[in-house]
Amino acid sequence: MSRLTSQQLSRLLAVINVDTSVNFPIPYMTVEERDALRRLVDTGREWDAWLEVRRRGNLALAASTERALEQGRAMLKTQQAERRARELHDMQIAQERASEQRASELQTAKLEDICAGKTGPVGAPKKRKGDKWTDKEMRTLQKESIQPGATQQKLAEEYGVSRQAIGAILQRAAVKFRTAKPATQWPPSNAKKLRRN
Known part of the structure; x- marks a missing residue:
């Protein structure tokens, strides 16, 4: 010891x-x-x-x-929770600002379209090569093409595609939305008259 x-x-x-x-x-x-x-x-x-x-x-x-x-x-958990809450708040503010900016850009584009005297719908969607056209968009394009003064070149400029693309889309729309004629009746009602001749 x-x-x-x-x-x-x-x-x-x-x-x-x-x-x-x-x-x-x-x-x-x-x-x-x-x-x-x-x-x-x-x-x-x-x-x-x-x-x-x-x-x-x-x-x-x-x-x-x-x-x-x-x-x-x-304390670390509390700080992390506070940091996450701040990040979420900042993301919400950024999203709100972006949506406000998009809305003002769209409004400016609509005003520019109206001032330019475009005949189509205001703010027509810009298309790129390879974009698919919905039935609604094809019908709208078809209706615009029969308006007085509308040319394929003007429509192409409005939609942001080539004139040839507008022509091809209009042809597809004509085939797709063609109204079917009623089927012919056989034998025709005037068959006896046809045989006599």
């Missing part, structure tokens, strides 16, 4: 007597636990008492470290 130094013995007695004037942490102990330490010191087993105080001090330090870690984790 080792003997305690005078400094260790004074610390041990400060812990047992709950002396708060010392400049080291005193672990929490119940009155019974302090009495047990006092009995160990009185019976000459200061070293065992010292080891118990150190063990309790280490446990208290570990517990306080764990509490600090938990507080840090909770």
Whole structure:
């Protein structure tokens, strides 16, 4: 068994007597636990008492470290939630600004179309090579093509495609939306007249 130094013995007695004037942490102990330490010191087993105080001090330090870690984790979660909320808010503001800008651009385009005197629908959709034309768009194009003064070249400029593409689309629309003639009746009602001749 080792003997305690005078400094260790004074610390041990400060812990047992709950002396708060010392400049080291005193672990929490119940009155019974302090009495047990006092009995160990009185019976000459200061070293065992010292080891118990150190063990309790280490446990208290570990517990306080764990509490600090938990507080840090909770703070980190809160910060992450706040950051995510700010990001969502910023995304909503950006979407609102973009939709406002799109609306103003569309309104400007409509005004430009009206000022240019275009005969088609205001703000006709611009098409690119390979874009599919819906039935509705083909019918609209077909109706526009029969308007007075409408040419394939003007329609091509309005829709942003070539004149040849407009011609091909108009041909497809004519075939697709052709009204069917009623079937002929056989034999024809004037068959007797035809045989006499």
